[in-house]
Amino acid sequence: MPSEKAFVFSVLLITNTKLMNTEALKNSLRDSVVTRWAMLFTVGFVLAANYYFYDALSPLKSTLTRELGFDSTDFGLFVSVYSVPNVFLLMAVFGGVILDKLGIRRTGFMFIAFMALGALLTAYGASDMYRNEGLGYAFMSSFMPGYSPELKMMLLGRFLFGLGAETSIVVISKIIVKWFKGKELALAFGVKLGLARTGSMLALMLSPRLINSEAGWTVATWFAAFFVTTALLVFLIYMMFDLKLDKQVEKSTLESKSDPFKFSDLGKLITNRSFIFVTLLCLTFYSAVFPFFAFSADFFKNKFGLTEIQSGDIAAMMPLGTMLFTPIFGFFVDKYGKAASLMIYGSLILTIVHLTFAFTTVTPYVMMVVLGLAFSLVPAAMWPSVAKMIDEKRIGSAYGFMFSVQNLGLWAFPILAGMILDGTNPVGTESLDYTYTMIMFSGLGIVGFIFALLLKREDKVSGYGLELPSNSK
Numbered sequence: 128m129p130s131e132k133a134f135v136f137s138v139l140l141i142t143n144t145k146l147m148n149t150e151a152l153k154n155s156l157r158d159s160v161v162t163r164w165a166m167l168f169t170v171g172f173v174l175a176a177n178y179y180f181y182d183a184l185s186p187l188k189s190t191l192t193r194e195l196g197f198d199s200t201d202f203g204l205f206v207s208v209y210s211v212p213n214v215f216l217l218m219a220v221f222g223g224v225i226l227d228k229l230g231i232r233r234t235g236f237m238f239i240a241f242m243a244l245g246a247l248l249t250a251y252g253a254s255d256m257y258r259n260e261g262l263g264y265a266f267m268s269s270f271m272p273g274y275s276p277e278l279k280m281m282l283l284g285r286f287l288f289g290l291g292a293e294t295s296i297v298v299i300s301k302i303i304v305k306w307f308k309g310k311e312l313a314l315a316f317g318v319k320l321g322l323a324r325t326g327s328m329l330a331l332m333l334s335p336r337l338i339n340s341e342a343g344w345t346v347a348t349w350f351a352a353f354f355v356t357t358a359l360l361v362f363l364i365y366m367m368f369d370l371k372l373d374k375q376v377e378k379s380t381l382e383s384k385s386d387p388f389k390f391s392d393l394g395k396l397i398t399n400r401s402f403i404f405v406t407l408l409c410l411t412f413y414s415a416v417f418p419f420f421a422f423s424a425d426f427f428k429n430k431f432g433l434t435e436i437q438s439g440d441i442a443a444m445m446p447l448g449t450m451l452f453t454p455i456f457g458f459f460v461d462k463y464g465k466a467a468s469l470m471i472y473g474s475l476i477l478t479i480v481h482l483t484f485a486f487t488t489v490t491p492y493v494m495m496v497v498l499g500l501a502f503s504l505v506p507a508a509m510w511p512s513v514a515k516m517i518d519e520k521r522i523g524s525a526y527g528f529m530f531s532v533q534n535l536g537l538w539a540f541p542i543l544a545g546m547i548l549d550g551t552n553p554v555g556t557e558s559l560d561y562t563y564t565m566i567m568f569s570g571l572g573i574v575g576f577i578f579a580l581l582l583k584r585e586d587k588v589s590g591y592g593l594e595l596p597s598n599s600k
């Protein structure tokens with residue numbers, strides 16, 4: 128019968144196509160260990176450049192005061208403007224939507240280009256070229272006279288950088304899943320975070336050295352901007368491999384399909400009590416880490432009377448510590464669980480470190496490594512825990528939502544830290560007293576600790592199994 132023949136033929140065709148896809152999957156680029164790890168290091172370079180630029184001016188706070196007249200509030204404003212697009216334009220959420228629509232290559236290129244443009248504008252805003260009546264100087268002088276034209280141009284640059292940076296983190300996470308799903312995925316995520324932290328560590332160590340260059344202090348800002356621009360070029364190399372892989376394997380077998388973002392999803396997320404507690408922990412914990420980190424080198428300089436190079440080196444101990452500890456805790460969480468407990472310990476250690484900084488003179492070298500311990504415990508336990516409480520299809524929306532809430536803290540607390548510093552230190556004080564600023568960070572640690580306790584208690588009711596090993600849920 129012709130219809131029976133047609134049926135058998137189409138079954139054979141489907142089976143054959145499936146077999147061919149599996150075959151292609153077996154022999155695709157992602158099956159070469161060397162190629163997929165090379166891809167990880169390629170996009171890891173982009174991530175390192177991202178984190179480098181985010182932290183590049185942190186050890187230069189006093190240089191910005193001396194050269195550009197920034198006070199602590201200006202510096203806080205500069206740090207925080209990174210988060211404005213992610214909080215107020217919900218870029219961390221819409222970036223995910225754009226990623227679903229345009230795909231990895233176009234979204235990645237577009238957002239890394241924003242990062243590069245923003246980084247170059249920031250460096251330009253600090254440069255002599257701009258300050259000697261360069262392009263845009265007259266315009267930036269024509270409004271809001273309370274803020275210098277240098278600050279305004281640098282704010283615009285960092286705003287654009289922030290617009291690209293958070294979404295590029297989401298793109299890179301998706302790239303890792305694309306190449307490592309069903310392979311060494313957890314390890315790949317650990318290495319990715321390690322590469323990001325390498326960027327932070329290098330920024331803290333290199334920037335204070337680069338300001339002593341013969342060509343002037345702005346070498347440090349230009350270097351950071353060129354690092355990000357190089358990352359854009361490096362991403363072009365990645366795009367070639369990505370295209371090749373897509374040609375080898377049907378795209379649908381590679382990229383895990385997530386449901387498109389819907390605002391109604393937010394309703395589901397914010398009625399999940401475990402998710403609320405983990406998001407609030409994310410907000411408070413990261414607000415006590417990244418904004419503190421931005422001020423840390425200046426804090427050590429003022430409290431312990433160190434040079435910019437020495438204080439940058441001490442601050443760099445924290446990312447160095449995380450590079451060591453994060454993979455260890457990641458492995459621990461996979462194998463033994465205890466994620467909720469680790470988040471409690473991490474928040475407690477964070478609070479102790481900040482209180483020690485506020486009220487004692489214990490050597491900051493040791494305390495920064497201990498802070499690195501806390502900053503490994505919580506991220507290593509937090510991000511995989513979200514995957515346990517949220518359906519895989521909505522994980523992108525969940526992370527996007529968490530990033531937006533987290534950025535609220537990354538926006539508000541650097542400004543608050545700067546305002547507290549300016550408010551508690553008379554103008555022209557030789558060395559700044561950070562006590563009240565550190566009390567603020569300790570307070571955030573305590574609130575985070577409470578959310579971590581609530582999360583663990585809630586886990587007993589909701590049964591997400593945060594205390595269980597990865598494969599048992």
Ligand SMILES: NCCCC[C@H](NC(=O)[C@@H](N)CCCCN)C(=O)O
Nearest residue numbers: 177178181293296300417506510530
């Ligand atoms: N799968 C999510 C990993 C997030 C890692 C996390 N980064 C962030 O939370 C960013 N939203 C903020 C980065 C700001 C500084 N560059 C981290 O622990 O770094």
